[in-house]
Structure formats: structure tokens, C-alpha cells
Amino acid sequence: DAGVIQSPRHEVTEMGQEVTLRCKPISGHNSLFWYRQTMMRGLELLIYFNNNVPIDDSGMPEDRFSAKMPNASFSTLKIQPSEPRDSAVYFCASTLLGQHTEAFFGQGTRLTVV
Amino acid sequence: GENVEQHPSTLSVQEGDSAVIKCTYSDSASNYFPWYKQELGKRPQLIIDIRSNVGEKKDQRIAVTLNKTAKHFSLHITETQPEDSAVYFCAAKAPPPRAGGTSYGKLTFGQGTILTVHP
Numbered sequence: 001d002a003g004v005i006q007s008p009r010h011e012v013t014e015m016g017q018e019v020t021l022r023c024k025p026i027s028g029h030n031s032l033f034w035y036r037q038t039m040m041r042g043l044e045l046l047i048y049f050n051n052n053v054p055i056d057d058s059g060m061p062e063d064r065f066s067a068k069m070p071n072a073s074f075s076t077l078k079i080q081p082s083e084p085r086d087s088a089v090y091f092c093a094s095t096l097l098g099q100h101t102e103a104f105f106g107q108g109t110r111l112t113v114v
Numbered sequence: 115g116e117n118v119e120q121h122p123s124t125l126s127v128q129e130g131d132s133a134v135i136k137c138t139y140s141d142s143a144s145n146y147f148p149w150y151k152q153e154l155g156k157r158p159q160l161i162i163d164i165r166s167n168v169g170e171k172k173d174q175r176i177a178v179t180l181n182k183t184a185k186h187f188s189l190h191i192t193e194t195q196p197e198d199s200a201v202y203f204c205a206a207k208a209p210p211p212r213a214g215g216t217s218y219g220k221l222t223f224g225q226g227t228i229l230t231v232h233p
Contacts, residue, residue, distance in 0.1 A: 031219050042225040043158070043203060050219055058115065091157065097219055100146045100165050100207075105157040 006092050006106035013113055018080040021109045024073055025094030033103065034067055034077050035091040043091070049075065050097055082113045116141040118206050120224025128232050133191045135227045137204035140185065146207040147180060147187050150223075153200045161202075162189070194231045201226045 005024040013019050025032050033048040047057040049069045057067070064083070069075040079086055089110050095103040117140040127133050139147075145166035150158035164171045164178045164187065171178050175194075180187040191198055208220040 033221060035223070043223040045220070045222060048220060055218065056115075056220055093221075095219075095221075100163070102148065102160045102163070103221055105159070107157055 004092055004094050004104050004106035006090075006109050008109060009107060010110045011112070013082055013111070015083055015113055016081045017113075018078065019082045019086075019111060019113075021077040021090050021092075021111070023075045023077070023092030023094075023106060025075070025092070026104055027073070029094035029096055029104075030072065031095045031097050031103075032069060032075050033093045033095075034075070035093065037089045037091060037108070046077070079111075082111075084113045087111055087113050116144060116206055116208060116220065116222040118204060118222050118224040120204050120227060122227060123225065124228045124230070126230045126232065127194055129194060129196060131194055133194050133198070133229055133231075135189045135202055135204070135229070136186065137188070137206075137224050138184075138186050139206040139222075141206065141208065142182075142185060143209050144206040145209045147178070148205050148207070148221075149178060149189050150203045150205065151200045152203065152226075158203055191229075194229075196231050196233050199229055199231045201228050203227075 007022045031050050034046040036044045046059045047067045052069045067077045089108045091108045092106045093103040095101045120137045148163035149161050151161045152158040162173050162176050162178050164180050175192045177190040203226050204224040
């Protein structure tokens with residue numbers, strides 16, 4: 001397996017534009033996480049899905065953020081409209097549901113909003 | 115929800131010294147505690163983990179200890195090397211659901227520790 005795949009790797013956009021980040025989890029994994037990483041806040045959990053169902057979105061900062069998981073092999077995180085303070089590295093991670101299972105991270109998407 | 119606190123935020127040691135990073139968690143039901151290492155510009159990767167029914171686990175120069183009563187766990191790196199320089203994250207995972215539980219599988223990270231090992 002190629003691991004967790006995220007796209008794009010880098011995104012530069014203007015304030016106010018819509019941004020869509022994509023994630024393909026490891027085949028067979030049934031739990032998926034979206035994290036945002038900044039120097040100030042570390043790794044913040046934005047939302048996670050179990051079996052394609054959103055379980056906890058309490059970390060989503062504002063209504064401008066939304067996430068979907070239409071099937072077991074694809075998830076998106078959308079920011080609309082984007083703002084400069086959204087600039088960060090966004091990671092997707094996947095794992096098998098269970099008590100003691102490793103979560104594997106994608107390469108991340110570095111988002112810059114100017 | 116779960117809250118994971120990690121200290122220190124930065125740690126600087128000389129090559130060959132030991133390094134210790136400490137974390138506390140708030141949910142006494144959490145039962146899986148992984149540690150991740152993130153090198154500059156790369157993704158976090160698991161280096162060691164511990165389950166709640168174990169007090170200590172070792173893997174070569176790395177060890178993790180868990181005190182369930184105190185809700186505290188630590189990462190110990192002995193004989194540090196320059197290549198150990200990275201950001202280290204602890205995490206706690208929510209257990210399977212109980213009656214009314216909704217946080218199954220939630221993986222919460224600490225704020226990270228920047229470890230620098232000087233040659």
C-alpha cells in the first residue's frame with residue numbers, strides 16, 4: 001500500500017478563495033482523522049470519521065470549515081472562504097478501529113493563504 | 115473531552131545524555147498511548163506505544179512508562195544522538211464506546227516537544 005495519500009502537497013491561495021484538501025486513507029482502514037499543525041497550537045484534531053461517519057467535529061474552528069467522507073477511500077476538507085490565519089499544515093491520518101492500533105499520517109498539505 | 119498536556123515544549127541535550135518528555139491526560143478511560151516523532155518537513159511517525167495494562171515498554175534506546183493512577187506517561191531516550199533531534203508528540207486514544215459514549219477512537223495529541231541533540 002502507498003500509505004495515506006494527500007493532495008495537493010502545497011497550496012497557495014488568496015484570501016476569500018475556496019480551498020479543498022484531499023485524502024485517500026490506507027485501504028482497509030476505517031477511521032480517518034484531519035489535523036491542523038501550527039507552531040502555536042501543535043497538532044489540533046479538527047474532525048474524525050469512523051466508518052465514513054463524522055464522530056466528532058468539535059475541533060473544526062468555524063463554519064468556514066467542512067469535511068466529508070463520501071466513501072471509505074476518500075475524504076475532503078474544505079475551507080470557504082479562506083483566511084490568512086488558516087495557513088498551516090493539514091494532515092490526514094488513518095487507522096483501524098480498535099483499542100491499540102497505529103495511526104498512519106499522510107505527507108500533509110501546506111496551505112498558505114495570502 | 116480528552117486533554118493531553120506535554121512538557122517541556124523544548125529540550126536541549128548533549129549527545130549521549132538522556133532525554134525525558136512527560137505527558138498527562140485527563141480521561142481516565144483512555145487506554146492507548148502512542149508516541150510520534152516528526153522530523154523537519156516530514157509527517158509524524160510512530161516510534162513506540164503503550165497500552166493501559168502495561169507499566170513500561172522498551173525498544174532499544176527508547177522506553178515509555180505509564181502511571182494510570184496519576185494519568186501520566188513519559189518517553190525516555192537514552193544515549194541520545196543528533197539524529198534523535200525532532201519534534202516528539204504524545205497522544206491518548208479513547209476506548210471503545212460505553213453506554214452513551216461517542217468518542218470511540220478519538221486520538222488526541224499533546225502540544226509537542228522540540229528535542230535538539232547537540233553533537
